[in-house]
Amino acid sequence: MFTSYEEARKWLHSRLTFGVKPGLERMKIMMEKLGHPERTVRYIHVAGTNGKGSTIAFLKEILQEAGFKVGTFTSPYIETFNERVSMNGNPITDEEFIQLANKLKPIVEEVEKTDFGAPTEFEVITAMAFYYFGRINIPDIVLLETGLGGMYDSTNIISPLLSIITNIGHDHEEILGTTLKEIAAQKAGIIKNGVPVVSAVEQPEALQVIEEVSKQKKAKHYLLGREFSMKNDGCLSIQTPFKTYNELSISMKGPHQEKNAALAIMAADYLKVYYSFIIEEDDIQSGVKKAFWKGRFEELSTSPTIIIDGAHNPEGVKVLRETVQSYYPEKNIVVLFSVLQDKKVKEMIQELSSFAAKIIFTSFSFPRALRAKELFDKAEFQNKQYEENWQQALTKAISTLHDDELLLITGSLYFISDVRKYILESIIK
Template sequence: MFHSYEEALNWIHSRLRFGIKPGLTRMEMMMEKLNHPEKQIKTVHIGGTNGKGSTVTYLRNILQQAGLTVGTFTSPYIEQFNERISVNGKPISDEEILSLANKLFPIVEEMDKMEIGGPTEFEIITAMSFYYFAYMNKMDIVIYEVGLGGRFDSTNIISPLLSIITSIGLDHTAILGDTYAQIAFEKAGIIKKKTPIIAAVKQIDAQNVIVKQANEMEAPIYLLDKDFTIDEYYSKPSCESFVLKSPLFRWTDLQITMFGKHQVENASLAVIGAQLLRDMFESINEDSIRKGLFQSKWPGRFEIISKSPFVVVDGAHNEEGVEALVDVLVKRYPEKNINIIFAALSDKKTDKMIAKLDQVATTITFVTFDYPRASPSTLLYEESNHLLKEQNDNWKEAILKQLERLEEENMLLITGSLYFISEVKAFWKNFKK
């Protein structure tokens, strides 16, 4: 038994050594021992490569504006571990984490001695969320974000009201496959029998995989650019505005405050999801959709943490993420000198990411950070062809140096791994004080 939040957290994090173990057997065993909490909750399941977290927050805010109590399960966390299990956007308390850890501990201890093996950190956190939302704090609806892939992800034991697959990119290729079609096959694993699926998958071979799986599961499918389309999209100074059309409706001048065409696409998935949920939750209406979209913010996604000096953090941790980031920079800040600080994980293919950042950077500094899989800054530095590149093993020092040099009209952009962005946000909070 644990007597403090810190003890509980240390135990949960200690399970990291078990790594990633795909498969649902351990989850199913934990669910059985917990009296199947996953069957007691109404859920929405959101998978994909990029945009999962943003789509979660758009849909959550729409549902909240409709007066619903909404649970979310997301990863990774940006500022606080408890964020992973949240109610109406607020992380659960330290005391609740402690209580959940004590509930799971004897089950995990028992499983550690079995042939099946003990659950991983992510499996334990997922099981905690199911128990919490089923038995400790009942929600109207819970939105589950897939951790990795979909087919064998520990969240994939739910029977959701609907599923959403955002965009597909070449990420986690060592586990999920190195083609869009192979990755799409893993993501399509969240499609359930006769359960609506909404998707923003653009690559034709990947799209074909999604459609084939939907047809096999007799799941109604709604595809971006086919069953619903984004029209009249343009950037205003403080928001993005767009029209969303389908054969059944036309929403004009929808507005979001997260920047980029990719965020417009994420928001459109949430709107279609909200439309499909209206039969079950009659309080969802045009007002809740408009307000929910406009009020949505998601930490670490083109987040302006300071206006003077102008500092932005963005968790662009794969090629598609960097592409979306560069698109925002080119469209919104063509006149600014952009000074970039970049860190990544060693299991990511960073050469194309760095090539794209090189194109928009005035200066670029490569750093590392204290994380088991963090890439050495020297390796990142070698992949860059920028004339004004630097390398620094002390990322805090690199930030302070850039801030000293930063002129009023310029920008400091800190980007890369979300784990890195999490550390930067904590540092910035103390730095501001």
């Protein structure tokens, strides 16, 4: 029995040694041994390459404004590990985490003895979330984010009210495939028989896969730009098949966040029309305005200007470029960058090079983090530097920042998590 939070978390993190194991067999065994807690709750299942967390943030706020009790399961974390499993935006307590770990440990040990092998860290935390929402603190609905892909993701053992696929891009290619068609097939794995899917997928080859799977599963596909739409001619409006919402105001910056808001509003309207969720227009207006997602184009300081953004793949960096150029056209951009080795690093650096005045490469303590010198050597960019110690790199970057410059810290979300905490606790007081 675990008696302390640190002991329980250490046990969970020890599961990282088992890596990533696509497949649902271990999850199904754990759910059976737990008495199928995943069957007692209603879900919206969210997959996609980028934008999952922001879409969930928009939808969570809308539903909370309407008075619903909303559970969320997201990853990775930014401030505390417990925030991955939250109720109405509040992470589970350390005591609840200990309770969940004690419940799962003997079951995990039983599954290890089967032919399917040892459950991974993500499988265990997913099982903990299902048990928490299904037995300990039951919400009106859970917004469930996939960890990797969709088809063989640990979360894909549920029957949701609705599925959302935010977009398709290149990420985790060693597992999901190297083409957009292959990656889309994995994301489309969350589409269930007769369960509608809402998406903002744009690329023709990826969209074709989503359409084919939806048709095969007899799942109505609501596509942004077809069944529902958005426009911003100085004022954001979003039109669903059921209603038009005008003069919307959102706090999260960037055209991509307007798309994520549109996905959330389409989902909320679907719940209202087909599942009798009482959601008023005021709930939607105030919900999308209140929505906030840590580490996504988050301005931590205005003097000097410091922004963090977890752009961890080429598509994310492209959107980041468009956003920073739109909101800070007068600033010279100094980039502090660190990323994991399984990413499309050269493509990310090329995109950063297209708008940065200077790039500082660094590293952080994580098993798959690339060394700063490796990143430096990959960059065909003149004004570049490297410093292995990210705290030293950050301190120097801030101390030498000019008034016409903006410090943009980006890359791995694990890196962003470390930096965000350090800046808020040690630099901005």
